[in-house]
Amino acid sequence: SQKIEQNSEALNIQEGKTATLTCNYTNYSPAYLQWYRQDPGRGPVFLLLIRENEKEKRKERLKVTFDTTLKQSLFHITASQPADSATYLCALERWGFKTIFGAGTRLFVKA
Amino acid sequence: TAGITQAPTSQILAAGRSMTLRCTQDMRHNAMYWYRQDLGLGLRLIxxxxxxxxxxKGEVPDGYSVSRANTDDFPLTLASAVPSQTSVYFCASSEGTGGADTQYFGPGTRLTVL
Incomplete structure (x- = not known):
């Protein structure tokens, strides 16, 4: 079955630096790979989606890459701010299967 | 726009009792989902x-039932709660028209079964 691996250890970075989060998966390549943000006590909020035939997607300070050979997606936040502190989840979707979510990586941005 | 609302926000329930978690969306989305989120395990589809x-049925359906009588409402029922059902429950919806299935989540219900 499909598995998603996200770094369970929290990522601590200094304000202004680039945060890079990793999402690795096994088995089949998804048709879509999504990234969500979750704040404590809240539901996840959609951020970005990348298709299997796309290498990179950007939205403001966010960038997602997708390497189907490595079975990996990287999520970058440039010029990070303390307000970016949250848990970030990746999710995989493939036609005929329900979306699968990773456990998430906690990001702390220090001022 | 309200999006998705869930009720109650939190609940403490005695083992063996039944309970219905409510979920309502106002986006006219076709698809709706119930997840539970436990520390270290991420979101699991119920x-x-x-x-x-x-x-x-999703990945972990045992002990839960749902109904979808109309587009807007998707209640989740625990017929006889057990302590292992202590979790945070999220309802979500998506357009469900094919293509990318971006999901919109409610604020969650924190359930403790004693």
Whole structure:
């Protein structure tokens, strides 16, 4: 079955630096790979989606890459701010299967 | 726009009792989902509904039931709660028209079964 691996250890970075989060998966390549943000006590909020035939997607300070050979997606936040502190989840979707979510990586941005 | 609302926000329930978690969306989305989120395990799908009148089982359906009588509402029922059902429950919806299935989540219900 499909598995998603996200770094369970929290990522601590200094304000202004680039945060890079990793999402690795096994088995089949998804048709879509999504990234969500979750704040404590809240539901996840959609951020970005990348298709299997796309290498990179950007939205403001966010960038997602997708390497189907490595079975990996990287999520970058440039010029990070303390307000970016949250848990970030990746999710995989493939036609005929329900979306699968990773456990998430906690990001702390220090001022 | 309210999006998705869930009730109650939190609940403490005695083992063996039944309870219904409510979920309502105002986006006219076809698909709706129930997840539970436990520390270190991420979101796990309990049940889903692709459209009103249909439901399906997710990864962890045992001990839970759902119904989808109309587009807007998707209640989750625990017939006889057990302590292992202590979790945070999220309802979500998506357009469900094919293509990318971006999901919109409610604020969650924190359930403690004692």
């Amino acid at each position: 049940h889903y509904s692709n459209t009103a009148g249909t439901t399906g």
